[in-house]
Amino acid sequence: MIKDDVVLGKDVKIYQPDLVNLYGCTIGDETSIGAFVEIRKGVVIGARVKIQAFCIIPEGVIIEDEVFLGPHIAFTNDRFPRAVNPDGSRMSETDWQLEKTLVKRRASIGGGVTIVGGITIGEGSMVAAGAVVTKDVPDYTLVAGMPARAVRRIDE
Numbered sequence: 468m469i470k471d472d473v474v475l476g477k478d479v480k481i482y483q484p485d486l487v488n489l490y491g492c493t494i495g496d497e498t499s500i501g502a503f504v505e506i507r508k509g510v511v512i513g514a515r516v517k518i519q520a521f522c523i524i525p526e527g528v529i530i531e532d533e534v535f536l537g538p539h540i541a542f543t544n545d546r547f548p549r550a551v552n553p554d555g556s557r558m559s560e561t562d563w564q565l566e567k568t569l570v571k572r573r574a575s576i577g578g579g580v581t582i583v584g585g586i587t588i589g590e591g592s593m594v595a596a597g598a599v600v601t602k603d604v605p606d607y608t609l610v611a612g613m614p615a616r617a618v619r620r621i622d623e
Contacts, residue, residue: 476514492524495532519578527567527584534570537578537596542568544584571606593621 469481469489476496481487483502491508494500498512501520506512510524513532520538524530527544544566552558566584570576574588577596588594588604595611595618604610609618 472508501538513572527565528570529568530570531572531574531590533573535575537576537580539579540576540582541580542582542584544568546584574604591621 469484469487470491472491473489474493476494476498478497479494480499482500486502487500488505492506492510492512494506494512495514495516497514498516498518500518503521504518506524507526509526511529512518513530513534515532516530516534516536518536522536522538522540524542525544528542530536545563546566549558552562568582568584569587571588571590571592573591574593576582576588576594577598579597580594580600582588582600586600586603588600589606589608591607592604593609594600594604594615595609597613598611598615599613600610601614604615605617607621609621610616611618
């Protein structure tokens with residue numbers, strides 16, 4: 468479902484509009500979105516981004532231009548998630564701290580990656596499939612593993 472409050476740029480390609488959940492987000496020109504993708508309120512996606520199937524992009528995420536997101540990527544936005552407060556009351560939006568994440572221009576993130584909120588993935592960097600990213604990734608660096616660690620520098 469694509470809600471009325473979604474801002475779509477020019478020539479955005481959503482392969483199966485009935486199989487996505489987009490609300491309150493902004494999608495840049497010429498971006499493509501696969502099936503079973505959820506993009507939540509306040510998310511900003513740049514131009515010419517490729518988002519593969521089954522990606523979850525919650526509040527607090529900004530993705531710059533020309534980024535590749537492989538299938539089954541999960542971004543998080545809360546380092547200490549809980550369902551209830553210490554008194555047992557259900558948590559509301561005011562009971563937790565939003566952790567913002569930035570994915571810089573031309574980064575590539577492989578399939579099955581988990582990205583902990585509050586980090587920056589550097590320009591032109593690559594995250595290997597299956598990695599768990601818990602710290603900032605420098606520009607033009609390949610990271611891999613759980614937790615992700617720098618493997619080598621990538622030529623610009």
